[in-house]
Amino acid sequence: MKQQKSRRPRSTIRRVFQVFAGLVLLMLIGLVALFASVFIGNRQLEDGAVLNGHGVTVNDGYVAVFLLPTGEGKFALIDCGNDPEAHALKAVLAQKGATEAAVEAIFLTHGHPDHIAGCNAFPKAVVYGFAEDAKMAKGEEASQSPMGRLVGKQKAKTVEIKNRIEDGSEIQVGDLSVRAYRVPGHTQGSGVYLARGVLYLGDTLKSKPDGTLADAPWMFSDNLTQNDASLKGLAERLDREQADVKILALSHTGALEGIGPLKTFVEQHSL
Numbered sequence: 001m002k003q004q005k006s007r008r009p010r011s012t013i014r015r016v017f018q019v020f021a022g023l024v025l026l027m028l029i030g031l032v033a034l035f036a037s038v039f040i041g042n043r044q045l046e047d048g049a050v051l052n053g054h055g056v057t058v059n060d061g062y063v064a065v066f067l068l069p070t071g072e073g074k075f076a077l078i079d080c081g082n083d084p085e086a087h088a089l090k091a092v093l094a095q096k097g098a099t100e101a102a103v104e105a106i107f108l109t110h111g112h113p114d115h116i117a118g119c120n121a122f123p124k125a126v127v128y129g130f131a132e133d134a135k136m137a138k139g140e141e142a143s144q145s146p147m148g149r150l151v152g153k154q155k156a157k158t159v160e161i162k163n164r165i166e167d168g169s170e171i172q173v174g175d176l177s178v179r180a181y182r183v184p185g186h187t188q189g190s191g192v193y194l195a196r197g198v199l200y201l202g203d204t205l206k207s208k209p210d211g212t213l214a215d216a217p218w219m220f221s222d223n224l225t226q227n228d229a230s231l232k233g234l235a236e237r238l239d240r241e242q243a244d245v246k247i248l249a250l251s252h253t254g255a256l257e258g259i260g261p262l263k264t265f266v267e268q269h270s271l
């Protein structure tokens with residue numbers, strides 16, 4: 001009887017270990033799948049690429065920031081990157097004989113930390129963004145994406161969006177004109193900007209090596225169905241406005257020529 005009693009705990013321990021090992025294996029498979037969905041099968045970002053003879057691509061690790069001249073040695077940025085010290089941006093500014101004081105405006109595509117962390121390194125810059133992402137960018141609300149729900153509010157990488165943009169507004173910074181469109185889906189305050197023939201799409205889409213577009217990873221997006229509907233609306237607006245779109249710029253993947261890839265994506269993802 002005594003021997004039988006002592007076997008039960010051992011089999012229980014074995015069962016617990018097997019369940020634990022199974023869970024660890026599942027987590028590893030999940031992490032590999034997540035890594036693959038984010039980093040594999042993408043068109044590569046090209047550091048230093050000048051878009052339509054104007055916007056300079058600055059790689060800040062796995063995310064791009066775009067530096068746009070506004071005249072008289074001043075600049076605007078599309079996003080401000082993942083590095084709170086903005087080393088990559090400051091190096092490119094130094095090559096142009098400028099400092100962080102030359103950045104007079106930053107247009108945020110959305111409030112995720114890898115797009116807003118460097119903003120406070122530019123003390124003279126007016127930060128523009130859509131109101132719906134302001135609390136998330138300030139660290140007061142968590143992102144509504146699956147990953148955001150998992151990790152909670154942003155703590156270290158935050159910024160205050162002081163200048164809230166209206167959908168469809170045109171903002172003049174020096175000699176640069178920026179048209180802003182709200183495209184909720186990746187986040188509720190996601191914005192797309194059209195400046196000098198380049199449509200800066202943020203994380204609303206990613207580009208693939210064959211020149212087509214795909215949705216951003218679902219893990220980091222609030223609602224892909226809403227995102228696709230917003231992009232359909234955007235393509236229709238750009239058509240109505242006869243917007244001259246020469247380049248599509250994405251934040252984590254390489255740029256594409258013309259508005260064609262966006263129209264094709266919209267046709268294939270219309271409900």
Ligand SMILES: [Zn+2]
Nearest residue numbers: 110112203220
């Ligand atoms: Zn994002």
